[in-house]
Amino acid sequence: MYTDRDACLRAIRAKDARFDGRFYTGVLTTGIYCRPSCPARTPLPANVQFFPTAAAAQQAGFRACKRCLPGATPGSPDWDVRGDALSRAVRLIDDGVVDRDGVPGLAARLGYSIRQLQRLLADGAGAGPLALARARRAQTARTLLEATSLPHADIAFAAGFSSVRSFNATMREVYAATPTELRGRGPGRHCRPGGSGLTFVDLDLAVRRPFCPCNVFGHLIATAIDGVEVFRDGVYHRTLRLPVGFAVVSLAPGAAGVSARLGLSDLGQLPTAVARIRRLLDLDADPVAIDSFLGDDPRLAPLVAAHPGRRIPRGVDGDEIALRILLGQQVSTAAARTHGARLVAAVGEPVETPLPGLTHLFPTAERVLDAPDAVFAFPAGRRDTIRRTALALADGTLDLGVGADRDEARAKLLAMRGIGPWTVEMIAMRGLGDPDAFPATDLGLVRAAERLGVPDLAATSAAWRPWRSYATQHLWALTPHAVNTIPGVPGCEERS
Template sequence: MLLDPERAYRSVAARDARFDGCFVFAVRTTGIYCRPSCPAVTPKRRNVEFHLTAAAAQTAGFRACRRCLPDAVPGSPEWNLRADLAARAMRLITDGVVERDGVPGLATRLGYSERHLTRVLTTELGAGPLALARAHRAHAARLLIETTELTFADVAFAAGFASVRQFNDTIRAVFAVNPTQLRAEAQRRRRKELPAPPGAINLRLPFRPPFDAAGLLETLAAQAIPGIEHAEPGRYGRTLRLPHGPATVWLEPGPTHVACTLTLTDLRDLGSAVSRVRRLLDLDADPCAVDELLGADPLLAPLVTAAPGIRVPGSVDGAETVLRTLLPDLPPGEQLSTSDGQLTTLFPTPAAVLATGLSAERREVVAALADGSLDVHSGRDTDELIAELSGYPAITPMMAAEIVTRVLGAPDVWRVSDPALTARSRAWRPWRSYATAHLLRTPGAENVDRRTA
């Protein structure tokens, strides 16, 4: 993706928060990079350069602004809108794949060589996979420094650093202060907030307004599985099966952010948990762009007016999404060692589901999930995943579309069978997933496969 420097500078001059997370700007005279809406005095155009990612700015030698915290913004909607290698890699990097499996593991999941992957990311984003992962670790470390009382050694290893020295060097390079100063600054500016329960972490997950939180929570509540999920007015919680152990999360949307309370078995899963929760709530969407395009159509305009900032529910786990879409009834999952209110149970694994009575066609899909031959994750290519899923007789085209929409956050998947609407939907690209969400929510909508609503 190429940035238009003049348009980007106009966004900076206007302090336009809609572009926070889409790019950062760096000021050569100060050596600092900021989010577009930074409240500081706008620098002169000749002193400014633009980068698509914080990692690119860091690679160029800039440090993060401690006033606007450019890492504490919604993610770029480009990573869902684009389906190229760079975007798919970014989705996996934010899920912590590099920390768990290294660059070789990332390249293997994407189906490319390490050399080719590094070349593409450096060309497209201005930073290679190691630099992008380093920026991700720095963000996770800052969250732990500012929101917990953990020792810095514990923070370092929880954030994915190989040593305390590497952690200290990175914090100083990225934020121009040491961890002690960063924690002290956070304590001074921290507003009065309710303390987190013992063992939990309170976070604020930003989004771009408008945000149809009520509609999203209503959808999640309608699909909630008791014990695994719990929904009540203004609040939603669920259990998570993360790489290093189970977790629970409670989410309460507010005017500018979603209050998130995480209880983790292993703090190394912090970044992965945040990434998955953001994907579940579609928090990196660009609602203004979606509403502007869809609201221009007379058919959708009343729906957009009724639900501005609609979100498409995402996924916290690819295998779970396939199983939920495929099977009307599921066996009970594992019990948590310690329940968190109404959250008592983990979603069952494919292996556990395979041990139950299934038809031959459904068994084929579940067996493929269990042995890894069907690998459904956020780094998959949209068309390739739809084709692979559609190759199983038990998965209908509508089911495949639902799975891809949720797991990949794909914004342009059409799931309505009416031929006239299908023809009309071409004008709604690249936001047809959101058009589908509006139509699915409309009472009496015809020819909509509500099995995948």
């Protein structure tokens, strides 16, 4: 969007929060960059320059605004929903690949040369991979300064800086403030040891409005697998496998978006954990654009009006989602939970946590391959499909990660014996984050079509592209089910 100067000017004049994260405004007279909704006086058009990312603005020499805190915006929905190489690269950087594997590792994941990768990101994101990773580190460091009482040196290394000196220099350059000054502006929360070697941090996760938490939290609660997930006192808790160590996360809808408490075995994994939680809850979606488009259809309009801002219940890991969907094929939600709990108890990785009921990490594909046949208490054909899928995931033949090529993943899934179109669409929707997946043969969708008087659902759904995953959420809500309910949350207690 940042290339459409007239549209950007209209957005900053209106101080429209819908565009926060979609572009950034550099003010030439002050040398700062802002989010579109910044409450400061709107600069003259001749004095502004627009950028696609915070990293691009920083690379151009602008520092972050102290009033609107542009780094605290929701992520751009463009990077989240698109499936091209540029978006895949940005998602991988957001997941921490550059910090873990360097630029060569990122290029290898995408099948590009380093030079091709740098050109791709410079052209599309306005900054190269190192600049994007640096902006990520700076925002993580600011979050830790404001949300914890950790020593500066610990924060520097936890955020991924190679030295305290580079940490101090970056914070002064990006925020025009020292780490001590930034800490004084925080809400005064504390970083707390919580037992089991975990360090706990409380955060508020920004979300674009409107936000309907009913189906996304409801789905996670209704399908929770014992040992990995639990819902208690209005809060959804789960364990989370990370590239280094693990975390326990506690999530609940809040006035500011989503309230999150993260307990991490390695504090340096905080940005990766946050990125995965945001994907889990689909927090970077653009609900206004989606609802406006779907609401133009008279059949969907009442559903959208009743529950604006529905999100897609995704996952923290594509491999996990695929295996869970296969476990739940052709069985009830309760049976799927039982199958999942049996698998977790048999081959899940035990972890010690201070939260009752959280005892394991969901097993990796490699561990699933080691599960004895007795764990799979269902027909041999489905058991073999799970094993074939786990093998493909384990040996890298099938990639369902955050940087996966969605079209390639779909084709490989569909070519596997035992996996049909419904399974492919469900994995694409929840595991790959495809906004246009549509399991047309799903029983809930078929019943919704009958209720709406739609004779040919597959043909009708073509008019809902490219947002059919979101149309699916509205259609599913027509059938009463616990996946649309959050016990104790006003507006989400009654089933749709």
